[in-house]
Amino acid sequence: MQLDAAKNPHSRGVLSLLCGVCIASSLLIRSSGIALLAGLFAWLAVSRFAGGEVRLRRLRTFVPVLLIGLFVEILWMIWVGQHEVLQWPMVGGYPQSYIKQLEMKNGNEPELGKASPSDIPTRVENNWLRGQPH
Amino acid sequence: MTSESAFDQQGGTSRKLFTAMDFVVYAFLLGLGAIQSYMCQRADDFFRGDTTYFELARSLFETGFYGFDFKPETLLPPGLPMILASLCVTVGCTYTVLIRSMAVFATLGFIASYEFLRREEGRTVAAVFCLLLASSPIVFAFSTRLVFSDLPYFFTSMLPFCW
Numbered sequence: 366m367q368l369d370a371a372k373n374p375h376s377r378g379v380l381s382l383l384c385g386v387c388i389a390s391s392l393l394i395r396s397s398g399i400a401l402l403a404g405l406f407a408w409l410a411v412s413r414f415a416g417g418e419v420r421l422r423r424l425r426t427f428v429p430v431l432l433i434g435l436f437v438e439i440l441w442m443i444w445v446g447q448h449e450v451l452q453w454p455m456v457g458g459y460p461q462s463y464i465k466q467l468e469m470k471n472g473n474e475p476e477l478g479k480a481s482p483s484d485i486p487t488r489v490e491n492n493w494l495r496g497q498p499h
Numbered sequence: 500m501t502s503e504s505a506f507d508q509q510g511g512t513s514r515k516l517f518t519a520m521d522f523v524v525y526a527f528l529l530g531l532g533a534i535q536s537y538m539c540q541r542a543d544d545f546f547r548g549d550t551t552y553f554e555l556a557r558s559l560f561e562t563g564f565y566g567f568d569f570k571p572e573t574l575l576p577p578g579l580p581m582i583l584a585s586l587c588v589t590v591g592c593t594y595t596v597l598i599r600s601m602a603v604f605a606t607l608g609f610i611a612s613y614e615f616l617r618r619e620e621g622r623t624v625a626a627v628f629c630l631l632l633a634s635s636p637i638v639f640a641f642s643t644r645l646v647f648s649d650l651p652y653f654f655t656s657m658l659p660f661c662w
Contacts, residue, residue, distance in 0.1 A: 368662050380662045387659040393578030395652040401659070430659075441576055448571035462574070 368426060381426055385433035392437050396463060402434045524613055524626045531633050532606030539598045539643040549646040551575065553597065556583035579648040597646045605642040608653035609633045615660040 368380040388405075391398035405427060412423045445462060458466045458475035466472035470480045470488075480488070545553045552575070554567050559580055566572050572580075583597055590596050609629050616625035632638060642650055 384659045384662050387655050387662075390578060390655040391652055391659075393576045393581070394655060395578070395648050396576055398652065398656060401656060445573040449573045450570045452570070 369423065377426060381430055385430040388430060388434040389437040392434055393441070398434075399438060402431060402438070405431050405434075518622070520622050520626065521617070524622075524629065525610065527630055528606055528609050528613065528633055531609075532602050535602035535605065535639060535642045536599045539595065539602065542594050545594055545646070547645065552579050552583060552646055552648070555580035556587060557592070560584040560587050575648075579651055582651060583646070594646075598643065601642045601646060601650050604650040604654045605633070605638060608650060608657055611654060611657035611661050615657060 368377065368384055371377040371380055388398065388401050391401055409423060409427055409431070412420050415423070449461070451461070453475075456475045457479060458469040458472050468479050469475050470477040470484055551567060555565065555572055555575065555577070556579075558564050558566055559577070564571075565577050565580070582600075586592075586597060586600055609632070612632075613625050613629045616628055641647070
């Protein structure tokens with residue numbers, strides 16, 4: 366990334382801001398953009414094994430980017446918490462948050478009820494098989 | 500993300516110069532985008548699952564309310580509806596305009612991917628990956644039949660890697 370190698374503090378600041386805006390936009394377009402934040406966090410965690418100067422430079426550059434993304438996601442989650450209207454209060458899952466849907470045996474069939482720990486291996490196996498090429 | 504040494508080996512030359520090969524790849528990607536834009540599905544109105552995004556966008560720009568069917572939308576983030584609403588205000592609010600924007604996002608996403616891969620893996624690898632994917636039937640179907648969040652997300656999530 367140019368941002369990682371930029372020497373000029375001004376260009377580093379501008380690129381960092383643009384990077385943060387793009388990550389925030391990704392999060393606002395799809396919730397799966399949270400994977401970008403997780404990846405950035407993991408990369409920064411691994412960067413502790415890099416040299417001291419590199420590690421500090423990366424932290425100074427990318428922690429603000431990470432914080433911009435987290436700020437946007439937290440704002441969205443607060444808004445969701447304040448405005449959520451349950452279409453079917455007695456039924457879990459859709460159209461509630463993705464985390465709530467993970468609690469169900471099957472998000473597409475909420476009438477099956479909540480998942481227990483023993484359902485998780487079956488879910489992983491089913492999702493794995495579904496992802497295989499036919 | 501590249502290490503400094505890898506960046507120095509490749510970035511110094513491949514990042515700054517725009518070669519004939521880059522020009523050809525850009526031309527192919529833009530050409531494929533133009534084909535997708537021209538050959539998009541024609542319809543008078545939305546009729547598939549993407550109706551939700553359109554209605555959210557319409558609600559945003561007509562009333563300023565982010566919701567659908569009198570309820571605030573709490574599952575889908577507002578990014579794509581905001582993009583669609585801004586297109587409705589500036590360009591037009593027809594199905595054709597909005598579906599053509601998907602071809603634009605797909606093209607920009609592949610250009611961003613090419614720029615990223617070119618710096619990381621070199622021109623040949625970047626060109627092969629981008630042209631193979633950009634010419635695939637799945638991408639064609641996505642960019643010509645659905646106003647969905649996948650392609651705008653593809654673009655915005657690849658862009659940070661270019662900087």
